[in-house]
């Protein structure tokens with residue numbers, strides 16, 4: 001059966017202009033795969049790293065790791081999904097920017113009732129990221145004060161809500177007063193507008209000089225040093241992204257000089273390597289959504305063919321919350 005669909009491909013690395021809308025054939029699913037007719041695609045900063053070439057993958061290739069849709073066909077060996085199921089994923093092989101595609105079934109979970117396709121596409125990668133950052137990388141117990149950069153972003157607005165649900169005081173950072181207000185409205189305890197305030201001084205002030213046990217930093221290069229300076233002795237620096245560029249050329253001695261610090265550079269993939277772990281993390285995430293502790297704020301919607309403009313908005317800091325591509 002012919003299954004010709006539209007998808008985004010890149011043949012070279014570069015700016016948003018390298019994204020091309022092409023027509024591709026979706027073959028029947030192989031063993032342990034499902035074919036998903038997609039309804040919405042989640043946009044993430046990692047898509048920009050693969051487009052630009054900061055993260056390498058043999059060309060040509062598709063883009064995107066996160067989407068939702070309906071199972072259209074099921075390959076041999078798949079037990080937990082059937083045709084017609086409403087599903088989502090946030091950690092697939094590259095290629096989510098497409099009307100339909102095949103995905104390894106162990107990356108795919110059912111969407112609970114009450115969560116629509118747009119919300120699921122916006123929630124999976126970003127929500128599972130906050131799950132592992134807060135519940136695995138540094139297991140927050142409640143009562144801690146933490147620093148979280150880019151608090152008004154896609155991952156950030158989920159983090160603000162999750163921290164509040166855990167009884168954690170999240171100090172966020174943001175580049176404008178509007179973004180700061182948005183993060184606060186989503187549960188951040190305090191938000192530092194770093195266009196006006198010094199982050200390290202403000203963190204010291206807010207913690208009575210104690211500073212914080214953990215910093216979550218998805219901004220990278222620009223915030224690396226300030227983040228280390230916000231940590232209490234033996235604190236943990238979680239460097240989980242490169243929105244401003246990668247952190248390079250670090251002399252480990254800096255961790256000694258700034259107080260026997262720990263540093264980790266985690267990825268989602270290593271935290272949800274099996275269907276069981278993916279399902280457990282998704283259950284925790286969707287459990288909080290069901291209890292209305294986490295809502296998903298979709299700040300921007302674009303059509304598939306406008307994926308380049310969507311990425312441009314994300315990389316130029318014009319977005320807040322999640323950004324999705326919607327499909328008919």
Ligand SMILES: NC(=O)c1ccc[n+]([C@@H]2O[C@H](COP(=O)([O-])OP(=O)(O)OC[C@H]3O[C@@H](n4cnc5c(N)ncnc54)[C@H](OP(=O)(O)O)[C@@H]3O)[C@@H](O)[C@H]2O)c1
Pocket residue numbers: 043044045046125126129150151152153154155156173174175176179218219222240241242243244245266267268269314315316317318319320321
């Ligand atoms: N390791 C993992 O497992 C994992 C998983 C998911 C996401 N991430 C990382 O988490 C971070 C957030 O991802 P996201 O998709 O939710 O993006 P996002 O936070 O919605 O967008 C990035 C934000 O970073 C801030 N930023 C600071 N300096 C910037 C610069 N020079 N250029 C662009 N943005 C800058 C901006 O917020 P302000 O304007 O407020 O500064 C911007 O809105 C990214 O670094 C991403 O790679 C990592």
